[in-house]
Amino acid sequence: MADINATDEYRKWLSSDQIDDKTKEELRSIEGNDEEIVDRFYKKLSFGTGGLRGVIGAGTNRMNIYTVRQATQGLANYIISQKGQDKGVAIAHDSRLMSPEFAREAALCLNANGIKTYLFESLRPTPELSFAVRELHCIAGIVVTASHNPREYNGYKVYWEDGAQVTPPHDKNIMDEVAKVTDFSETRTMDEDDARAKDLFNVIGTDFDDKYIAEVKKQSIHPEIIPEMAKDMTIVYTPLHGTGNVPVRRVLSQLGFTKVYVEPQQKIPDGSFPTVSYPNPEDPKTWELALELAKKVDADLVLATDPDADRLGVYCKDTKSGKYVSFTGNMSGMLIAEYILRERTITHTMPENPALIETIVTTDMAKAIASAYKVDLIEVLTGFKYIGEQIKLFDETGSHNYVFGLEESYGCLAGTYARDKDSVVAVMMLCEVAAFYKKQGKTLWDAMMDLYEKYGYYKEGLTSVTLKGIDGAKQIQAIMDHLRNEPVKTLGGEKVLAVRDYENSVRHDMETGKTEELTLPVSNVLYYELSGNAWCCARPSGTEPKIKFYCGVKGTSLDDAEDRLEKLKADLLEMTK
Numbered sequence: 001m002a003d004i005n006a007t008d009e010y011r012k013w014l015s016s017d018q019i020d021d022k023t024k025e026e027l028r029s030i031e032g033n034d035e036e037i038v039d040r041f042y043k044k045l046s047f048g049t050g051g052l053r054g055v056i057g058a059g060t061n062r063m064n065i066y067t068v069r070q071a072t073q074g075l076a077n078y079i080i081s082q083k084g085q086d087k088g089v090a091i092a093h094d095s096r097l098m099s100p101e102f103a104r105e106a107a108l109c110l111n112a113n114g115i116k117t118y119l120f121e122s123l124r125p126t127p128e129l130s131f132a133v134r135e136l137h138c139i140a141g142i143v144v145t146a147s148h149n150p151r152e153y154n155g156y157k158v159y160w161e162d163g164a165q166v167t168p169p170h171d172k173n174i175m176d177e178v179a180k181v182t183d184f185s186e187t188r189t190m191d192e193d194d195a196r197a198k199d200l201f202n203v204i205g206t207d208f209d210d211k212y213i214a215e216v217k218k219q220s221i222h223p224e225i226i227p228e229m230a231k232d233m234t235i236v237y238t239p240l241h242g243t244g245n246v247p248v249r250r251v252l253s254q255l256g257f258t259k260v261y262v263e264p265q266q267k268i269p270d271g272s273f274p275t276v277s278y279p280n281p282e283d284p285k286t287w288e289l290a291l292e293l294a295k296k297v298d299a300d301l302v303l304a305t306d307p308d309a310d311r312l313g314v315y316c317k318d319t320k321s322g323k324y325v326s327f328t329g330n331m332s333g334m335l336i337a338e339y340i341l342r343e344r345t346i347t348h349t350m351p352e353n354p355a356l357i358e359t360i361v362t363t364d365m366a367k368a369i370a371s372a373y374k375v376d377l378i379e380v381l382t383g384f385k386y387i388g389e390q391i392k393l394f395d396e397t398g399s400h401n402y403v404f405g406l407e408e409s410y411g412c413l414a415g416t417y418a419r420d421k422d423s424v425v426a427v428m429m430l431c432e433v434a435a436f437y438k439k440q441g442k443t444l445w446d447a448m449m450d451l452y453e454k455y456g457y458y459k460e461g462l463t464s465v466t467l468k469g470i471d472g473a474k475q476i477q478a479i480m481d482h483l484r485n486e487p488v489k490t491l492g493g494e495k496v497l498a499v500r501d502y503e504n505s506v507r508h509d510m511e512t513g514k515t516e517e518l519t520l521p522v523s524n525v526l527y528y529e530l531s532g533n534a535w536c537c538a539r540p541s542g543t544e545p546k547i548k549f550y551c552g553v554k555g556t557s558l559d560d561a562e563d564r565l566e567k568l569k570a571d572l573l574e575m576t577k
Contacts, residue, residue, distance in 0.1 A: 281313025
């Protein structure tokens with residue numbers, strides 16, 4: 001039997017004069033399907049610190065124009081409370097189903113509240129939205145995307161005036177305002193023609209792209225190498241039906257790369273993602289078509305960006321074996337980081353008080369590289385918004401100058417023109433790095449092996465457990481509670497030296513029994529410091545019904561690191577049983 005509250009809410013939607021006929025028709029099609037009704041209506045789609053994300057469809061627990069309006073009305077109320085309505089809001093969207101419609105609905109809701117909007121004329125990368133917020137001096141930004149989630153999902157991320165995704169106190173305050181909007185009658189909207197007439201609804205055209213690409217190109221360190229090596233470098237690229245095709249090809253072309261092949265079946269934006277069920281560069285199945293093309297054209301590099309073009313995946317040809325080798329986000333990030341730090345040092349273009357920023361679940365190789373070039377290494381919580389927050393802090397205090405930032409999940413940023421990860425600049429920098437090493441007769445894989453030899457054989461992994469439905473969140477929290485209440489003493493054959501509990505803001509030394517306060521923001525995260533230069537971290541996902549376990553080791557060789565990592569991952573999965 002369906003939950004009575006879910007059933008009541010279902011009937012309320014069917015009888016409401018605020019719900020359009022097409023939506024009601026969709027709801028009538030599930031009449032009698034109690035399980036489906038409960039899933040759609042047992043709760044309100046959660047507006048978390050990162051915004052909304054959910055399956056597209058009718059219902060309170062779905063992404064649709066009504067839940068988008070509710071979220072936007074809450075955002076509008078907060079903007080008005082901050083007296084920011086005259087600054088306006090920039091809005092972008094990706095290629096997903098309903099993305100243009102949700103972006104337009106968000107704009108018109110803001111307009112109806114007297115807030116000016118700047119809506120991109122068509123799909124654009126998420127990092128360009130981040131750039132637009134600051135360039136247009138907006139109070140906030142919205143990007144409609146579900147990043148790399150499966151095709152049935154869409155989402156809605158909020159940015160603040162610094163160009164980064166919202167962080168405390170704004171994230172919590174916006175969440176509170178959204179929670180106050182309990183009925184669709186409290187949401188506002190207006191006719192687009194009226195909004196245009198009142199100069200509230202504004203469209204951003206292609207001229208703005210020129211400014212964004214110009215900022216991306218400024219991050220190049222040795223552009224002179226590219227024309228010299230371009231004729232000998234072959235690149236295969238796939239945008240995975242997303243937003244990356246135009247900006248990625250444009251920046252590579254302008255820098256002088258001439259042999260760039262785009263995977264033809266994945267070139268055109270398409271929210272149904274016909275060639276991939278899961279448009280995620282981390283998924284090996286995503287690469288089948290691109291690798292097939294790479295073999296035909298004998299590519300040096302194979303690149304993929306996710307649908308909103310903020311993350312980059314990489315394969316490189318290993319000329320010794322003739323095979324294409326996959327790079328993790330940590331590996332590609334380290335190649336770019338070491339290149340930037342080394343070449344900025346050699347060319348005397350390193351700023352004073354330089355800083356490299358990484359999240360707590362990113363490779364420890366970053367610490368070794370930063371130390372080698374006398375660059376401060378700053379750790380933040382998982383989520384690129386915290387890296388963006390540090391850039392803002394640097395601007396305000398003058399304490400550091402940002403050089404590079406990265407997270408393990410294929411995201412990085414060179415430069416401060418944006419305050420979110422940017423696969424467009426990542427593509428550009430990685431191709432420049434590849435050209436640099438090609439001139440020395442090396443592949444990117446050779447360069448990666450050089451890093452391992454120099455800094456150590458660092459290897460990282462991620463394993464997760466998915467728990468969907470009504471009980472999923474409770475099960476995930478129960479696992480976290482169990483880990484807190486019954487601390488483990490060994491993991492993967494390594495001793496637990498200390499446990500950092502970011503929810504309680506305390507680090508507990510397991511050997512001395514001493515505790516110390518943690519200064520990072522409160523978050524439901526447990527981090528284990530292990531013997532043998534190993535570590536692991538447990539955290540519930542903020543965007544998916546998963547609990548994630550990150551881990552890292554430092555081995556004496558690639559095989560040794562792999563063995564140690566697998567033991568650690570196996571122990572982590574045992575803790576969920």
